[in-house]
Amino acid sequence: MSRRSTRWALGALSSVAAVALLTACAGTPAPGSSAESPKTVTVAITQDPENLNPVVGGSFGALSLEFNLFDQLAEINTDGSVGPRAASEWTSNEDFTVWDFTLRDDLTFHDGSEMTASDVVFSFEEVLAEPDSNRKLWLTDMTSVEAVDDTHVRFTLSTPFSEWPRQTTLISIVPQAAYEELGADGFNAQPVGSGPFQFVSWQRGQSVVVEKFDDYFGGAPVLDTVEFVPVPADDARVTGVQSGTVDIASIPTAQIPAVEATGSAEVSEIPSHQVVYLGFNTESGPLADPALRTAILQAIDRDAIVGTILDGRAEPNSQLVAPTVVGFSDTLEPVEYDPAAAEAALEAAGYAGEEIPFQYALDGVIPLGAELAQAIAGQLGQVGVNVKLEGTDNASYDIINREHGLTGLFLGQFSPSILDAGLPLRFLFSAEATNYFDDAEIEQLVVDQKAVADAARLAVISQIWEINQANGYVAPLYTPTAAYGVNPAVVWEPRPDGLFIMKDADIQ
Structure with missing residues (x-):
């Protein structure tokens, strides 16, 4: 076990009891007991939640917990469509500026109170009123x-x-009375929702435990208890599913053979919603020249990257959304790998070998990010592009990006939680985005796509992808496969959005 794995194991000893319960449940009842053992599953999440108050929250580490503890007006189905949840139906006026939602009449919070429209209004307004809320962006x-x-x-x-x-799926509904009584901090320590599971305990850095809510409108979950354990390190999650310390965990695709070889866990794979991309700072320096950016696009061999570094468990991509995400165009192909054309484009650009910084995170949400950066640097070097690798830890990289400090090439990713192109369009291409290029036509198209629906909307979004590719603003590389190690006794289906939704999970 590595040093990081050991540190994690010391922080996750509480999950051993859960695994013991799982083992008893998967087999026969304990001696002298006629009752069935509780059904308990331990899930490894990649980040410790910053908080459990959905009015304030929004971190990736808290999302799986939030969708198990709380209801939203609508929910994202596994096929990317939007379906009803707390709301049974909705309608809009002709220009999509007024929306009416009808609530179900059997919604109950975990404290026994009924959910009404006033709770919904309070939840949305509280997000706007909360100074520290990460959810304001959605409203x-x-x-x-x-x-x-x-x-x-x-x-x-x-x-x-x-x-x-679809946007309402990002706002969880809280009981107004309980929230006002507890306050934001108190609610964070003892959250009250109406979801399929209710809160039991939270030991920061170790685990969050939830139990089934018998009065859930969709029927009580099959599992009695779920323990979410933060395990940031890839190798620690692999060790966890191999040893049986955890029952479900995301694992790097490169570790699939190792997990399968142990026989203690099965591997479940699914196309993810993530797109890994190469970004360009076009505001100054050599990359301000579109001819140089074109040369870089032609010099990247996506198929080789997928076939070697990613062991074939990814698909080259041409746009900033995955095929599992609404807004994907199946008519736009990736830029063809053509090193001869790249060299010609470099000559046309008058590129004289100026050094270009290439920034990336050494850890974080891009699996094998360092190896990917090195491979791209090698491919660019073969056609004469001189890059300087500048890897840093993920936290520092995020700070640099937030401060608009990426100066040349950089690696990024986008994984829209609502499985819709609206999020990457907003954060990478809109007038309010802190991007590294300026294109008034794209900015207007981002506004235009919001006012139309279905095929008409896809046509506008596809135009954005085409303009982006023609100008080399952001270069999509590939969409990876997501892989999970799962205890063979656990019945659970992964989702394209990477969330651990446990309502329908079971133990055989």
Whole structure:
């Protein structure tokens, strides 16, 4: 066991009891017991949640917990479509600026109180009122929200927004009375939702335990208890599923053979919603020349990267969304690998070998990011592009990016939690994005796609992808396969969005 694995194991000893329960459940009842043993599953998450208060929260580490503890008006189905959850239906006016949602009439919070439209209004307004909320970004188009009556909520938007129901999946509904009584900090320590599981305990850095909510409107979960254990290190998660310390964990695809060889865990694979990309700072320096960016695009052999570094468990991509995400165009192909054309483009650009910094994170959400950066640098070097690798830890890289400090080439990724192109369009291409290029046509198209739906919207989004590729603003590389190690006794299906939704999980 590595040093990092040992550190994690010391912090996760509480999961041993859970695995013991799992083993008893998967076999026969304990001697002298006629009752069935509790069904308990331990899940490794990649980040310790910053907080459990969904009004404030929004970190990736808390998302799986949030969707198990709380309800939202709508939910994202595994096929990327939007379906009802707390709301049974919704309608809009002709230009998508006013939306009416109808609540179910059998919604109950974990404290026994009924959910009404007032709780929905409070939840949305509290996000806007909370100074530290990470959710405000999702509500910038909302002018007002009101309770028409106990079961009807009306949203008025400042601009047409055809995907507003999808946007509501990012806002969890909290009970107004309990939230006002506990306050933001108190609610964080003892969250009350209406989801399929209810809160039991939280030991920071060690585990969050939830148990089934018998009065859930969709029926109580099969599992009695789920323990979420933060395990940031890839090797520690692999060790966890190999040893049986955890029952479900995401694992690097490169470790699939090692996990399968132990026989203690099965591997489940699914196309992910992630796109790994190469970014360009086009604002100054050599990369301001589109001819140089074109040369770089032609010099990258995506197939070789997928076939070697990623062991074939990825697909080359041409756009900033995966095929599992709404807004993917199946007509746009990646830029063809053509080193001869790249060399010609370099000559046309007048590139004289100036050193270009290439920044990337050594750890984090891009599996094998360092190896990927080295491979790209090698391919670019073969055609004469001189890059300087500048790897740093993920936390520092995030700070540099937030401060608009990426100066040349850089590695990035986008994994839209709502399985829709609207998020990468907003954060990478809109007028409000802190991107490294300026294109008024793209910015207008980002606005235009919000005002249309279905095929018309896809046509606008596809145009954005085409303009991006022609100008070399952001170069999509590939969409990786997501892999999970799963205890053979556990029945659980992975999702394209990478969340651990446990309502329908079971133990055989």
